[in-house]
Amino acid sequence: MTDNAEIDEIKKLQKDINFHFYRYHVLDQPLISDYEYDTLIKRLRVLEAKHPEMVTSESPTQRIGALAADKFQKVAHPAPILSLANSFNNEDLSAWYDRIVKLDPKVSRSGFVLEPKIDGLTVVLRYEKGVLVQGATRGDGEIGEDVTANVRTIKSVPLKIPVVDGAKKAPDLLVVRGEVFILRDDFIKLNQALEEAGDKTYQNPRNTAAGSLRQLDPGLTSSRPLTILTYAIVQSSDPMPATQWELLHTLKDLGFPVSDLIEKVDSFNDVLKVTQRWIERRDSIPFEVDGVVIKLDDLRVADELGFVGKDPRGAIALKYPAREVTTILRDIGVNVGRTGVLTPYAIFEPVEVGGVTVSKATLHNFDFITDKDIRIQDRVLIKRAGDVIPYVIGPITDARTGNEKPYQMPKVCPSCGQEVEHLAGEVAWYCVNAACPAQLVRNLEHFVSRGAMDIVGMGIKIVEQFAETGMVKDIADLFLLKKEDLLGLEGYKDKKADNLIEAIQASKKQPLARLIIGLGIRGVGEVAAADLAEKFNDLSELSKATSLQLQQMEGFGPNTAEAIVDWFARPANQALVSKLKDVGVWPIASETSGPAKRWYLDGKTFVITGTLPTLSRDQAKELIELNGGKVTDSVSKKTDYLVLGENAGSKLEKALSLGIPQLSEEALRTLIADLEKANG
Numbered sequence: 001m002t003d004n005a006e007i008d009e010i011k012k013l014q015k016d017i018n019f020h021f022y023r024y025h026v027l028d029q030p031l032i033s034d035y036e037y038d039t040l041i042k043r044l045r046v047l048e049a050k051h052p053e054m055v056t057s058e059s060p061t062q063r064i065g066a067l068a069a070d071k072f073q074k075v076a077h078p079a080p081i082l083s084l085a086n087s088f089n090n091e092d093l094s095a096w097y098d099r100i101v102k103l104d105p106k107v108s109r110s111g112f113v114l115e116p117k118i119d120g121l122t123v124v125l126r127y128e129k130g131v132l133v134q135g136a137t138r139g140d141g142e143i144g145e146d147v148t149a150n151v152r153t154i155k156s157v158p159l160k161i162p163v164v165d166g167a168k169k170a171p172d173l174l175v176v177r178g179e180v181f182i183l184r185d186d187f188i189k190l191n192q193a194l195e196e197a198g199d200k201t202y203q204n205p206r207n208t209a210a211g212s213l214r215q216l217d218p219g220l221t222s223s224r225p226l227t228i229l230t231y232a233i234v235q236s237s238d239p240m241p242a243t244q245w246e247l248l249h250t251l252k253d254l255g256f257p258v259s260d261l262i263e264k265v266d267s268f269n270d271v272l273k274v275t276q277r278w279i280e281r282r283d284s285i286p287f288e289v290d291g292v293v294i295k296l297d298d299l300r301v302a303d304e305l306g307f308v309g310k311d312p313r314g315a316i317a318l319k320y321p322a323r324e325v326t327t328i329l330r331d332i333g334v335n336v337g338r339t340g341v342l343t344p345y346a347i348f349e350p351v352e353v354g355g356v357t358v359s360k361a362t363l364h365n366f367d368f369i370t371d372k373d374i375r376i377q378d379r380v381l382i383k384r385a386g387d388v389i390p391y392v393i394g395p396i397t398d399a400r401t402g403n404e405k406p407y408q409m410p411k412v413c414p415s416c417g418q419e420v421e422h423l424a425g426e427v428a429w430y431c432v433n434a435a436c437p438a439q440l441v442r443n444l445e446h447f448v449s450r451g452a453m454d455i456v457g458m459g460i461k462i463v464e465q466f467a468e469t470g471m472v473k474d475i476a477d478l479f480l481l482k483k484e485d486l487l488g489l490e491g492y493k494d495k496k497a498d499n500l501i502e503a504i505q506a507s508k509k510q511p512l513a514r515l516i517i518g519l520g521i522r523g524v525g526e527v528a529a530a531d532l533a534e535k536f537n538d539l540s541e542l543s544k545a546t547s548l549q550l551q552q553m554e555g556f557g558p559n560t561a562e563a564i565v566d567w568f569a570r571p572a573n574q575a576l577v578s579k580l581k582d583v584g585v586w587p588i589a590s591e592t593s594g595p596a597k598r599w600y601l602d603g604k605t606f607v608i609t610g611t612l613p614t615l616s617r618d619q620a621k622e623l624i625e626l627n628g629g630k631v632t633d634s635v636s637k638k639t640d641y642l643v644l645g646e647n648a649g650s651k652l653e654k655a656l657s658l659g660i661p662q663l664s665e666e667a668l669r670t671l672i673a674d675l676e677k678a679n680g
Helices: 003-025 034-050 090-103 105-109 184-196 205-213 218-222 244-254 268-280 299-305 366-372 437-448 460-469 475-480 483-487 494-509 512-518 526-535 539-543 547-551 558-569 571-582 617-626 650-658 665-678
Strands: 074-076 112-118 121-128 131-137 143-145 173-182 226-236 263-265 289-296 315-319 324-336 341-353 356-362 379-383 391-395 605-609 630-632 641-644
Touching (some): 090 268, 112 244, 112 268, 112 315, 121 226, 184 650, 226 244, 244 299, 289 299, 341 366, 356 391, 437 460, 437 475, 437 512, 475 494, 475 571, 483 494, 512 526, 539 558, 539 571, 558 571, 605 617, 617 630, 617 665, 641 665
Parallel strands (some): 605 630
Antiparallel strands (some): 074 143, 112 289, 324 341
8 A cells, every 4th residue: 555545544544533433422322333443443553653744633543532522511630531552362462561561670570450341431530528529521531521410310429438337538539430331131121111111222231321421411310220330549639559459449448339350460471361261251240341451450660651642551451352343234134934933134244243253143023123223224233242143233323324225024935935924913924834945944853853743863964864855845755755765865774764764654653732733833832732632633623623713712812823724724734734644644633632731840930032943932832831830021030041042132141141041942851851750
């Protein structure tokens, strides 16, 4: 790149970064993620190092924070409220340490203090004679905004020191720095309350906290669940502590909230050893953190090191892989699940999030797209936490250019072309064609599973093999397989082929209820199937049932009744039923009996989230209730287990924060089987 091109890029970067800086710190309405912002800053620093003549006082690399908003009175801080340089891996950390050791060998004798890098809003609290007299935002680091009335509404902010009898006496003058934020659980509850009230929900805790603190109406601030943690003394009339560890405990002794995650280590090698642990425990921390701050414990040495630009040399932030980023939504695709549920997913410009480059993310359901007004070509905010599949939080509406297009719901299944179905009161849209190619493997897997026809020895790999070779095009084809068909496949010899054919034929003796379960009719699980098998003699009788007849049965609402009637009304499904009869899979109800209710899960509360491998949400609920368990819609401290499938959303985050164990569908069945065995 030529010098002129680099200078042009510097000018553009300075302009763009200042714009995004203003959006983030003044308006609390960012258009890009922290990761993207950091990337721009990093690039600008590199170019400005090559062209120092382009470094002016207006460059964002020379700024500490954001300018104070005009609507608040300006406050001059007693000392600069500095930001920290960022690192992104242990190599960056090592380079930082090597630099400061060369500058001052005493660094090697100092320990280090690690603190969570809270994703919130910095505030500066001023106390005179132990009384809170002022609360200000960080602003540009020199001048902030007076938000005293709002700060007073935060319950964790001491209004007077000592907070309790026996606490350490306050200095005549004390200025403290802290971070205002919202706990994850409180953020979830806030959004739930807003949703129930029909109000607009918030996208993330950080922006919500910032917007709540910077309100002209303190009453609105007080209605938000803000909290604070403190970590620095900016100014004090008493002698300053000699170490960061002592400083944090001084704050604690005075009655200020201090993180219980803080950690002291003796050497830089120890820092490198524990940073991975900090990343791993990220999900267990009850508030959003975007990294860990590493500070020299010896504050005198840290002060002597001075600054590089506006960054103090004695501390650095290790940024975690970004969990929230923005990118452009190029299109919306649709997956077809085993039960025919159509699930939309986002197709966007590849972007790194959570340390992984992704180009797709779940959109939950079609109502989510409508409620959030997500459009093709929108800039969207996406999130990935831990091993959870990335999901779209919502669009950045302020970034719209006018080229965005509203999404149109598909009228037919993208796999088989059959018309899709949607019942009133339900979120999901369905393809109910049992011969739909997209559903074949999942239909077969469900049909042969232990809860349905229980064909011993036939797992997912065998099912996939049959489907991929074209030997099995529907569930009835399983019963047409011959030994010689199997011997032509990889991995089959005489004994294995004989055993599988024998297991398939033996399953013809399964009761009618099991066959009904195996059909995979939406909303029909073990309990409903048993009731249908008791009411109707065979599939022929059931296929003639009307919606009114079915609704007269206990536990059958209009949606389940309509789902059963519609399933049997489809010509492809009628052909499948006829084919099952031709191959001898035709149990008669009078010859069998359905399952009785059991109590192995009595007293246990479950929440179901995501798409399970072989069970629909209703079927999983019926399985749990058949065994005495209780199923609720929301995760709470009373929840015993979260039953987890693909495309899980906020319920998983809530369960992780509460330490609630998760079960896969297979683990749920194993739990029931183990309890059944233990209880004889």
